[in-house]
Amino acid sequence: MTAEQRLPDVSGAQPLFEPRLFPADFGNRTAEVERLARRLAETAVERDRAGGSAPKERELLRDSGLLSLAVPQQYGGQGVAWPEIYRIVRYLAAADSSLAHLFAFQHLQVATILLFGTPEQQRHWLTRTVQERWFWGNATNGRDTGLALSRREDHYELNGSKSFCSGALGADALVISAPRGSNPEDRVFIVLPSQREGLVINQDWDGFGQRQTDSGTVQFEQVFVDSGELLGPVGPSPRTTLRACLSQLILTQLYLGNAQGALDAALRYTREQSRPWPASGAASASDDAFIQQRYGELWLRYRSAVPLAEQAAQLLQSAWEKPALTAAERATLALAISEAKVVAVRAALGITSQIFEAMGARATSSRYGFDRFWRNVRVHSLHDPIDYKVRDLGHWLLSGQGPTPSLYS
Template sequence: MPAEARWRAEATQQPLLDPRLFPYEFGQHTPRVEQLAREMAATVVEREKQGGSARAERQLIRDSGLLNVAIPQRYDGAELAWPEIYRIVRYLAAADSSLAHLFAFQHLQVATILLFGSVEQQRHWLTRTVQERWFWGNATNGRDTGLKLRPHEEHYELNGSKSFCSGALGADALVVSAPRGNNAVDRVFMLLPAQREGLAINDDWDAFGQRQTDSGTVQFEGVFVDSDELLVSGGQSPRSSLRVCISQLILTQLYLGNAQAALDGALRYTREQARPWIGAGVTSAEEDPFIQKRYGELWLAYRSALLLAENAAQHLQLAWEKPALGAAERGDVALLIAEARVTAARAALDITAQIFDAMGARATASRFGFDRFWRNVRVHTLHDPLDYKVRDIGNWVVSGVPPTPSLYS
């Protein structure tokens, strides 16, 4: 068997990730998470080249039973804590970053219902989500103000469009947002069946990374919205603003998932296929001192980002459990998440680019797909400017003022 074929065959029998990179388990959910990750990883290189919608793989996620992990037990869900959910997201992102994005955004929509919905709305929509194994998508891009909600007789009507609607294509239901009047920050969320008349979900996502997140546009033409479908119970409290924190920490996990997958794949390649530089005076790439130094630097970057992300997730959980969260407590959580996101983004961009310096030129062959990690991270780190996160951190360092709740902080 050729060396490359042997390496790929052996890799499929090894653990998905080096335990040093991912020293966590998922309790009773471990078999399902690991099986789902393996099935996604088996076809990710080929699918990522094709782009489009991964319908079969989305069905695998639906069949896994993991779509309900953020839903409270009172609505028949699994009700995992946020640190546990984020670890699952990170693990799946190592297998397939696009599908992990869809999986994670499912739980963001669930959180939206829990933060902004009435008890009756929560019961109705979340119980149905569990019973009917719903996949949620979104049309909530806060900067896109092209969607208008207007009163119409005894109900409301939506007209316009939304962009960056991750998971909308193929979803059973959508969380949608529209501005209240002319204020983009002051918006209302609503819940709609994805098959509602007048709603058109387009298959037009075409980025060079995160290629199967179904993040295209959704158009609304005279779409009926019942008053009971508006989420108005959460208001603009510090607790309801945790939605942004949850979203920002999702992005952090996706960066780290790509980084850990890039490191893991590069290490396996280095051991099995890479060659030492001719001037190194050693017989294997593993003994090359500059390759060792490269991996040491990348490990430090990954480990630092991982610990910050874990710490932020733990504090988010503490805030989530407080029914009367104060503004100062919310600000502390937002600051920790900003630190984690910036650090993870920088680490992931470095790791996914520099693995090639350790592996060598042959690793750039398209059949390996190592380039997808950098492309995924590069696209996703542009979600909202990291410079403003650093500015928020600097403002806190200088003046003690934590990040102000906004669409992205």
């Protein structure tokens, strides 16, 4: 079934989010993105309540034609710049943060192959990604050292497990990482088909937010790995450390998408359903001066965060296009992403919790699902402590030294 058959025509429909506040302009991809976001939004509340996996919605992502955005044109992909990909992630996250997470991590795995794979590996895996319409998952949690890669006579073998494996369930292929030794920072990336014998993907993710990201555990028992399935050889360089930057900026977009979704939903509810407080003297909730002030404050938080994310995305694109990135250029990028992420986390947590003060008690009814925005941000913002991002910024201000590249910076 084609994307046109699965996704309805919305050319004459009202925009999903208020365009005056949240414009949806993705060039010649705007219609596809809007169709996809609309379909995801239709069942987002019910699916969030149910948890588990969302195979039908994953197929919507596949059928949208947007999974090949980051694949270079030479391999049959669309070769879209990162700032546009990030804007699409943010927009989809406003509709359904879990599926936006899966969508974004698809492009992170593509980027991993581009950063660490040989030209032949890139051609092989990314051409298949486009031709076979693959969905990628991951088992790359760097802090989880429960997976061991061992050398055998003519191949390698994986034994152990990985946790927080977003997108693994239902994926066609996986990007996996395993430590080379005792240092978790020194790891090798591996690409495997998800149906490889001895590989078991568990449906055991039970976080109270991001509930349909398929982020459970993956177990490996004597899993065969051909030497050609180890990405590389690639030595450490400022360019290869861009993977952490890409990942951190994905998280930033998810936070801002939830903030956008929460603001849009709350504004609509206030206009259409909220009642003015008796002491306000206002004819409607929209005329209540305190509610107006509340929304003004929340809007300022959102508007302050978005430009930082956009600026960081532009810097990342510039770094991505450089054949030889310097350590200083990489540090400048990492600092910009830290700024964007910290401000986005704080803005999103504040917005997604304080909308209720503007909407009132009736808005806490479970049928609306407004709490999902806060739960999504709260769970995902714990991915790595923002305190360390703030410390990096302070250290740079005092010493002039940028952050040391790591799994999270």
